[in-house]
Amino acid sequence: MTTPTNPRLDDLLSTRARIGWGASAPPARPVAEALFEFGGGHPDPSSFPYEGMIEATADVMKAEGAPALSYGEPQGYKGLRELVAHKYRLFENLEVPTDNIIVSNGSGHALSLAFSAFVDVGDPILSEAPTFSGTLATIRRHGARVLDVPLDAEGMDTAVARQQLEKLRSEGKLCKLIYTIVNFQNPAGPTMSRRRREELIALAHEFDTLILEDDAYGELRFEGQAHPSLYALDKGGRVIRAGTLSKILGAGVRLGWLCAPRQMIPAFQGFLFGGGVNPYVSRVATFYMRENLVPHVARLVDIYRLKRDAMLKGLWEVLGGTDVEISKPEGGFFIWIKLPTGTKIEGLREAAVKSGIQFTWGPAFYANGGGEGFIRLAYSWEPPERNYEGAKLIAQAIKNAR
């Protein structure tokens, strides 16, 4: 017998596994000790359809019990793909064949399928800066080189996007995809204008690249005008769109999807490793949602609008008169704050910890540095009165941190 030895993980790990090896991950759930959970994009727990899910389970067991507990279709439960098509028809007047939809374990997983299908370690992509920190973790894991594109009130700055694409072309490199969050951009807040949407699509065609359109919150619009999705506007099969039930049903079901040109579906499916995605919970969620989609979403819009307004009220009551900039998103879960000039971040963080306030610091949303003068607050988890109370506390902490 050989003497037992510990494996040399440094030699055995894959290139992608080595990325960030040894670093710790941010919390994925509400922080238990937080008094005010303004950190993650956690849906409102009081809105979950607890009874509805029990009833839907009984309906599923009666109608489709054996398939619910068996391996499923590789592309995902057809009933759920029909529900997604129904949702697009209802909310956006958009017709999508179910063959163009592939189900995933939440939209984070959906995005990872797109990165796996198109990105090799070192490949360039474009992304808004700032952008969602969770997606940045997924992008990093795939080893993509991220070229930043800033945003303004109309969303991604397409003039800068063009410069970045031209720069890559001059290097002889192909941009693999452009990642964008089109509605209530996370974290910065703007909805991309119609004009910018058309410019971005034209860029994708001109530079022979793809667009990965992330839209986790689109239905949760409180006010303002919705624009057609990039997927709907495109005419040449270059837009992949990610969606999710997390924000309109509950994140615990882990159901998302990609809606994409049909020829790409096999490329994504190759990275689903066996058994079909969640045949059981796909059916339970579908049976609940197809009876309740419209009234449930309408109820959520009212809930989150109140929550946003309560937080904004608390922030402005204390910070009015400073040169703070506070986003007012037309939907979604987040407020983005440019701190007043001279705010000392360390002081703010200490005060926030003391008051039990969880928030996310700006640099988490930048692939290549930046964001030190910003914070993101989520108004989705706490009830309105807690949003108001906590907002006043953190606003006071901001004011004091100078």
Add this chain to the structure above:
Amino acid sequence: MTTPTNPRLDDLLSTRARIGWGASAPPARPVAEALFEFGGGHPDPSSFPYEGMIEATADVMKAEGAPALSYGEPQGYKGLRELVAHKYRLFENLEVPTDNIIVSNGSGHALSLAFSAFVDVGDPILSEAPTFSGTLATIRRHGARVLDVPLDAEGMDTAVARQQLEKLRSEGKLCKLIYTIVNFQNPAGPTMSRRRREELIALAHEFDTLILEDDAYGELRFEGQAHPSLYALDKGGRVIRAGTLSKILGAGVRLGWLCAPRQMIPAFQGFLFGGGVNPYVSRVATFYMRENLVPHVARLVDIYRLKRDAMLKGLWEVLGGTDVEISKPEGGFFIWIKLPTGTKIEGLREAAVKSGIQFTWGPAFYANGGGEGFIRLAYSWEPPERNYEGAKLIAQAIKNAR
């Protein structure tokens, strides 16, 4: 505006996405038109706990409704990891801390986490030949170079494994891992002997590699002696073990796990893209299983033993007297048949289609060619009397195909 153009997918796809691009995947569900579904490893639908899942859902909603519908722990629901530890204690007298367990979307996904963590395109691994076709698809997608190791009645031939490892060493290459199915090997049938298990672990230490131990069926043992798992026998943190609820609860829940040295857990977790694995169905399955694990598994053992015996009876009644070789696995879902000398595969396939019999042809289980003279039959899906009837039909087709 630029003129719309179709994307050049050939230029845009990642290296891994290009593997097998254009090939079609085998069916993941029972084939609807099959009269006798002997193809895939589909659990028995009459054994599913339909009522139990409805009750468990009501219990979950009462006890843990909000976390069930929210984002979950990155490593997986702790209650499920406790259930896995409980199962190991109960069935194998093995103590595993919950920190060493990471939850996945079924064991196929669990295996993919291990390949993602350790395998770059071109990296060598060792695997039994034949081995499970689903894992071969996952291995291919990761671009691993598979070195074959044959089996005999004691499982993987460790003498050949040594030769392969020595060959790699002489090439200056590190074997990333050794993939093995230890119990009722799929498809060939043998359970790895105690002696071979110890030899394989010694090889992993001597050649500084890892072992990926796949054990989806271990609890479903009808007879014969169970041996300690490789994970239990190892003393140096080189064994990663994959398990699943698919075969003892239902594949539709998509719940599997890796049980591994704790230092490796972050490497696997890096390839779980957001939100925690199935917080909802993890709870429903756990609440059902922790009340019913032992009696439910005992019932399944009786069910599948009967099914195996019915199929074996049908096969031998017709094929007795030929030089056919038919495995008699001590558990699991599959029978492996070495066809009688001179069997013409085309004739057999045509006759099987005519009789509506779905089966899997040997080459599906070989990474580097081989298996033409073999077929695999699954006895798990059809009831015993259908196994008997269908087995006689395919046995007759085999007899005629000469």
